[in-house]
Amino acid sequence: MLFAHPVLERSRVNRKLMEGVRELEGVTVHDLYEVYPTFGIDVAREQALCVEHDVLVFQHPFYWYSAPALIKEWLDLVLEHGWAYGKGGDALRGKLMFNAVTTGGGDDAYHRGGYNRFTMRELLAPFDQTAYLCGLRYLAPFVVHGALRLAGEATAPAVAAYRGLIEAIREERLDLDRAQAAASLAEVET
Amino acid sequence: MSDGILFQAFVYLCAAVVCVPIAKKAGLGAVLGYLVAGVLIGPHVIGLVGTEGHDVMHFAEFGVVMMLFLVGLELQPQLLWKLRRPIVGLGGAQVVVTSALLTGAGMALGFDWRVALAAGMILSMSSTAIVLSTLAERSLLKTGGGQASFSVLLFQDIAVIPILAVFPLLGVAEVVGGGSEHAAAAGDERPAWMTALLVLGAVAGVVAAGRFVVRPAFQFLAAVRLRESFIAAALLLVVAIALLMQEVGLSPALGTFVAGVVLAESEYRHELESDVEPFKGLLLGLFFISVGAQIDFPLIGDEPLTIAGLVVGTMVLKLGVLLALGRFFELDRPARWLLAMSLAEVGEFAFVLISFGVQNHIYGTSVASPLVAAVAISMLLTPFLFVVLERWVLPAVTRDSADARPHDHIEHADTPVVIAGYGRFGQVVGRLLRSIGIQCTVLDLDPEMVDVIGRLGFKVYYGDASRPDLLHAAGCGRARLLVVAVDDPEQAISIVKTVREHFPKLKIFARARDRIQYYELKRHDVAFVHRETFASAYEMGIEALRALGYRGHTANRLARRWRAHEERELDEIAAMWARDEERTTIFARVRRAFQEAERLMRDEDPQVFVDRDAAWDNEALRVDRRPDDDATVPPP
Numbered sequence: 001m002l003f004a005h006p007v008l009e010r011s012r013v014n015r016k017l018m019e020g021v022r023e024l025e026g027v028t029v030h031d032l033y034e035v036y037p038t039f040g041i042d043v044a045r046e047q048a049l050c051v052e053h054d055v056l057v058f059q060h061p062f063y064w065y066s067a068p069a070l071i072k073e074w075l076d077l078v079l080e081h082g083w084a085y086g087k088g089g090d091a092l093r094g095k096l097m098f099n100a101v102t103t104g105g106g107d108d109a110y111h112r113g114g115y116n117r118f119t120m121r122e123l124l125a126p127f128d129q130t131a132y133l134c135g136l137r138y139l140a141p142f143v144v145h146g147a148l149r150l151a152g153e154a155t156a157p158a159v160a161a162y163r164g165l166i167e168a169i170r171e172e173r174l175d176l177d178r179a180q181a182a183a184s185l186a187e188v189e190t
Numbered sequence: 191m192s193d194g195i196l197f198q199a200f201v202y203l204c205a206a207v208v209c210v211p212i213a214k215k216a217g218l219g220a221v222l223g224y225l226v227a228g229v230l231i232g233p234h235v236i237g238l239v240g241t242e243g244h245d246v247m248h249f250a251e252f253g254v255v256m257m258l259f260l261v262g263l264e265l266q267p268q269l270l271w272k273l274r275r276p277i278v279g280l281g282g283a284q285v286v287v288t289s290a291l292l293t294g295a296g297m298a299l300g301f302d303w304r305v306a307l308a309a310g311m312i313l314s315m316s317s318t319a320i321v322l323s324t325l326a327e328r329s330l331l332k333t334g335g336g337q338a339s340f341s342v343l344l345f346q347d348i349a350v351i352p353i354l355a356v357f358p359l360l361g362v363a364e365v366v367g368g369g370s371e372h373a374a375a376a377g378d379e380r381p382a383w384m385t386a387l388l389v390l391g392a393v394a395g396v397v398a399a400g401r402f403v404v405r406p407a408f409q410f411l412a413a414v415r416l417r418e419s420f421i422a423a424a425l426l427l428v429v430a431i432a433l434l435m436q437e438v439g440l441s442p443a444l445g446t447f448v449a450g451v452v453l454a455e456s457e458y459r460h461e462l463e464s465d466v467e468p469f470k471g472l473l474l475g476l477f478f479i480s481v482g483a484q485i486d487f488p489l490i491g492d493e494p495l496t497i498a499g500l501v502v503g504t505m506v507l508k509l510g511v512l513l514a515l516g517r518f519f520e521l522d523r524p525a526r527w528l529l530a531m532s533l534a535e536v537g538e539f540a541f542v543l544i545s546f547g548v549q550n551h552i553y554g555t556s557v558a559s560p561l562v563a564a565v566a567i568s569m570l571l572t573p574f575l576f577v578v579l580e581r582w583v584l585p586a587v588t589r590d591s592a593d594a595r596p597h598d599h600i601e602h603a604d605t606p607v608v609i610a611g612y613g614r615f616g617q618v619v620g621r622l623l624r625s626i627g628i629q630c631t632v633l634d635l636d637p638e639m640v641d642v643i644g645r646l647g648f649k650v651y652y653g654d655a656s657r658p659d660l661l662h663a664a665g666c667g668r669a670r671l672l673v674v675a676v677d678d679p680e681q682a683i684s685i686v687k688t689v690r691e692h693f694p695k696l697k698i699f700a701r702a703r704d705r706i707q708y709y710e711l712k713r714h715d716v717a718f719v720h721r722e723t724f725a726s727a728y729e730m731g732i733e734a735l736r737a738l739g740y741r742g743h744t745a746n747r748l749a750r751r752w753r754a755h756e757e758r759e760l761d762e763i764a765a766m767w768a769r770d771e772e773r774t775t776i777f778a779r780v781r782r783a784f785q786e787a788e789r790l791m792r793d794e795d796p797q798v799f800v801d802r803d804a805a806w807d808n809e810a811l812r813v814d815r816r817p818d819d820d821a822t823v824p825p826p
Binding site: 007008 | 741742743744745746
């Protein structure tokens, strides 16, 4: 799991989510902003981590309708031609990938008529297409809306849902076809 | 006269000091200045020097020897190998064709064939001294034409040996042997095979000594760190080789040239160059002055037409031959003209050969005297020919020729970066650049360091980087960047001052020990100054923050912000320092900067910082948020 939060010390929800799954068996939380504070990504190491795991989760706050800068840097450097895509680029083929994001706006903002005009799946289209090009199976995002309003105990349901989701994937209980088609992983019963 | 030497030195130096700058200012070159100075103080104008001019000249010829040593130092063996075609082909053709034509002309004028042949060979020589120093002075040495001229001159130097061997055979048989006291004639006392063996042995000896004796010796001398001993050793080397070469009947100039080539790849090359250079310059000047002083004006007055005919005839013929050969060897037009006009004169070897001819009774003084006068006049004319060449001929042929192109720059060992001081600081810079494939020339004063780094395959040179000649030799004229990484603050400043004066366009990066030195370096317009311990201390500060629990990214952002503030203050104060503002004003400013920094530190209590940092700030949004506002939280 690729975790990216530039100022974790100020995080309320993301930290709780991350802490909730960090101890799970088979889960590696890779705290990008802590490991690469000056953006000097070790490509070989990242690629080795990818090969070792079957699922790539990008967990991050949803900044400006996308991921924080370091995630973009990670995609730019790590997904090399000939490794992730293109001729001989099949290192990630068949693995799963999804985004786990927290947003400030509510669920209702992410619709045609809503304040943000686009759905979450539409806004995450670059990730979707990146996964497609690399032969990854891209699932619907896990979204915690209105994270600004959440604090303390109020985050508990989201943390539990997230933990449940990760466990279901690990134990292969998740209906992947439905997970791929859904608007949000929250809709897919595990 | 007891004050003879001092008085002579006074006269010679005076003439040089007066005439050379005037000639240079007039665009005529230093060589002509010396020659005119010689004419002026010579026996026929002011008469300050008389017959002893000949002895002075003998001594001053050593300047030519030194010059060829320096030329050799500039030429790596592989470069010499590249020039083999022009040296043997062009040079050989020039000597053979010119000698043959001149001999024919002499015979047509009714001279005995032996006299004509001797004169032909004498007049085919050109002046290494004048041409090489003029080409260097005008930066033409590295052009196609300059290289061709150099190749021909080099061949002529070699050709002197067989010519000296042939002369006794041309003499009237019964008086052969009269020339044995001439050092250069030593060869004729031994059988030819022995001479050849000796010559080969001597050259091999010079090569071997250059490799296995000279380097360790210089290493030892450099470790003593006494500049005089190093200079003395450099001169000793040149003198010793010259002596050895004379002993085996080889031209001393050629011998030192070989030694120079052998040492061209040693790390002491630049140091040798800058040590020998001033002596070469002075001796060469002395040589030109004595050439000027030797011109026999009464004789010219007596036989103006003979001499004029001799000078003009010889020079036109040489010019024609060189132009034709230049075309044959496919030089472009500017190069052809440079070659032809620079080598049209007769050279200093002619003086030696003329007197050698007299000794061998090939001809009498009635032939020798006009020849000497003609040679001297042709040398006097050469600087003028260069002026004509540069002002009129080159622009014309360059404009006309379809194949006109910029001067051919032969490969030069210059590197884009020169690093002065290869201690703990310079090494990091050098190794980083080298890992990316950028070559650096390194100057250092520590002989052991020079040795070690040299063995690792760096271009390292021993020497004091605050000397302009050394900086020049290291290629500062062509480098893109100089990194001053010496640890002594005063030396750093003095290097920077020298570079600013001699290479105003060269970009300088410098290492500063402390703030004061930082201000000083900035005052001298150093593009980039780094306090030597700052970067590593800064890195450690960041690690300390992380050890205290700060997130890596946050620690870095904090440190960067602090550093930006710190450097802004530093540069403002450096600017005040450069404007020479009152010390009290500067001190007040420094005090304010410290107070500011303190305030900044106090504010940087973790919580204060994090909450004041507006980036990714959710708190502000949370407060501002209107109930119906469902915007995603963006960073500001």
